[in-house]
Amino acid sequence: MKISRTLSGRAGIVLLLAAMIAASAGTARAQTAPMPAHHGFQDTKRWAKIFESPERAKWQKPDEVVKALALKPGDDVADIGAGTGYFTRRFARAVAPGGIATGLDVEPGMVEYMKHDAEKLRLKNYRARLVKPDDPELKPDSVNLVFFCDVLHHVSGRVAYLKRLQPALKPGGRIAMVDFKSSSPIGPPARMRIPPAEAIKEFRQAGYRPVREFHFLPYQYFIEFAPIPGAAEARRPGR
Ligand SMILES: C[S@@+](CC[C@H](N)C(=O)[O-])C[C@H]1O[C@@H](n2cnc3c(N)ncnc32)[C@H](O)[C@@H]1O
DSSP, rough: OOOHOOOOOOHHHHHHHHHHHHHHHSOOOOSOOOOOSOOOOOOOHHHHHTTTOOOHHHHOHHHHHHHHOOOOOOOOOEEETTTTTHHHHHHHHHHTTTTEEEEEEEEEHHHHHHHHHHHHHHHHEEEEEEETTBBOOOOOOOOEEEEEEEEEEGOOSHHHHHHGGGGEEEEEEEEEEEOOOOSSSSSSSSOOOOOOOHHHHHHHTTEEEEEEEOOOOEEEEEEEEEEEETTTHHHOOOO
């Protein structure tokens, strides 16, 4: 990104974060004029520079996030709203051999980006697929982990959406969510953020309970959810 190449240190981080705000919500927090709350991510080249910036890694701590999730070789991961595959490629390495990490996104440009990324990195277990905004159409019993980073605030009808994911979880399967804290100086405008208590409430309504919370990210909360016993079985077709 032009900003991060020309600036270093704190100033660079601050400007990068401002760009992430725009990436997340299409408007900055300080902005007063009404703007559309959501926008697309069609300009893959532009967003790739932001998502993949080395400055982001300092606060996003992607390797620590993946480590915290304690994935095992052979696990299958669905990274929903994967963007450029920032986490997907790391998941692919964490679940090899035997496991598959799939980056799912509503933007065809992001899906193409991930496919090239997988080829370039020669990661055969790193896949990418285009999905509908209201349903990623995961196969029943197909994933050990569903992961969302800075995505769920873009999803409308979240409770119904989350319910739809239940049949896809293998026994012991989990959903992890990373999203901006209410107190974070960066992130989408307040009206778009999902406070953690609200996220937990919505997940409960969809049939999940929080099982682990991590506190090492400065700007985001990070919660892992598991199906409430019985809820997933009840929703599994044919059971
Ligand atoms: C802020 S980016 C985050 C990208 C990635 N998770 C990361 O951490 O680098 C949000 C991504 O979610 C995608 N997205 C938005 N709504 C979506 C939906 N309903 N289903 C799947 N992807 C969605 C966008 O196209 C975009 O690539």
